[in-house]
Amino acid sequence: MRKISKVAGVVAAAALLLTVGLSPAMADVVNSTISGGALTSTTAGATLSGVTLDGTNTQAATGSSTQWSIKDARGTGAAWTLSVSATVPTSAAGTTELVARTLPGGNLTITPGTITAGAGADAATGITAPALTILETSQALVAATATHKGTYTLTPSFSLAIPANTFRSNYAVGSSGALNPYTTTLTYTIA
Template sequence: MARSTELGLIGLTSIALVVGLVVGPSPSARADTTSDTISSTILGGALSAVVSAPTQMSPVILDGRSSHASIGRPAVWTITNGRGSSAAWSLSVSATDFISAPGTLDTVERTVAVKNLTITPGIVTAHTSEGADAAPTTEPVTVSGLPQALVWTSTLGKGTFTLTPEFSLSVPLNAYRSNFSGAIDGSVVNPFVSILTFTIA
């Protein structure tokens, strides 16, 4: 005997549940912000100059007709201002008269006045690639026994500067020759010598 089975169908409804989640940093991933300070002390250095007179001035031959000049150029001068301030500075010079010392037979000291010496500073190069200020002021100086400024600045002047000056000694028409140190035969003479004093401050 055939048996029929009736199945009752239950209606099923699918529901999609969407939940919005806000994800924050975990306690271990939070930025921990603090502040601190850093300091550096910058100290001023020295003001210095490496300068010299020419090792040898050019010789002069008296001719009885006109004055002549004895010329000399020293090694490059270097001025360094590492003080780190805007304080003014100057490089000055003074000198003694030129004297040819007495010799064995030339027994009288001979003199050429220092006022005949002129120093021309020439072009000053400021090492701006290293952060130097603009080049300082210069002026040719007729040298005397009192200090006179060759190179100076009124305010700025930090850094390193170089220059090659020219020394020129005007030898008067009536100048005496250098004294011979021994026999008067021209072999050994006492040149005219001046002592120069440079001051930077």
Template sequence: MALAVGLVVVFSPSASADTSSDTISSAILGGALSAVVSAPTRMTPVILDGRSSHTSVGSPAPWTITNARGSSAAWCLSVSATDFTSAPGTLDTIERTVAVENLTITPGTVTAHSSAGADAAPTTEPVAVSGRPQALVWTSTLGKGTFTLTPEFSLSVPPNAYRSNFSGLIDGSPVHPFVSILTFTIA
């Protein structure tokens, strides 16, 4: 018959041992929600033919959206704009317009920068711009970190549009381009 024997050793510090404890704390504060966005400075020119619509396109420098608030609160980058207007000239004394609804912004691929602690990429979809703010890039819960994207702007010019007004007489005068003022808001 085999017999198993166990040995239990208990260590007990001596009564003279000195012990202490420290507490360490650090406040972690949320940063800002910000966007660095722009419109293309120039879009491709269009030559009217009186039969069909033409498209003027352009892409700005890449956009950067940073959510450093440290929360999962939703956020949205929205856009609104004015109608495209060609200022009056000396020969054409009436300003000409193209409706802002003819402008579409396609956000493109959003890259979430994992090195900046980014969550999953936010939601996007092409937007037919109007005078009212339209959601362009948004999150419903996640969206912390830094994201980049390069959108494409596309202006559909109808066949019955007016040409740009000339600043002076037609021969040799520069044109007043069609200009729109875009307002981007992140909240």
């Protein structure tokens, strides 16, 4: 009886394997739709160092920005450019000094600094970001001409040339106290 049970067990196992082997193959499909995101940038200004005029030398007011980021989540690999333009640096009129004072356009320079690729981003090689003298017309500050998907960071520095014959800042109120700093508004466009 034991021998019959063993033989019956072997025959049942063989039948099961034969049935599984003859069964049609099963297939499952897994799919996912991946949508592109946006091309964005996060920028910041800077407070530059103060300058005391000496009447003979062009001086520089300098400073650095907080960290910027450029994110290309479009998933296309298309080129992108971060462009910038600026208003003329102006010290607003005060209550006694009624005329705004300006510095020549083109006195502001931005140096983008090192471009660092974030986790999972394409390598930052091939992204151009030279020092740029800022004008009132838009011009490329950071440009990626090849595939640069992901997030990139940089910490720009700024330098404002102050010629020896520059007017000092206007007083905000009266003829002493707080001064209206020379300010410029930078406009960034990413496309």
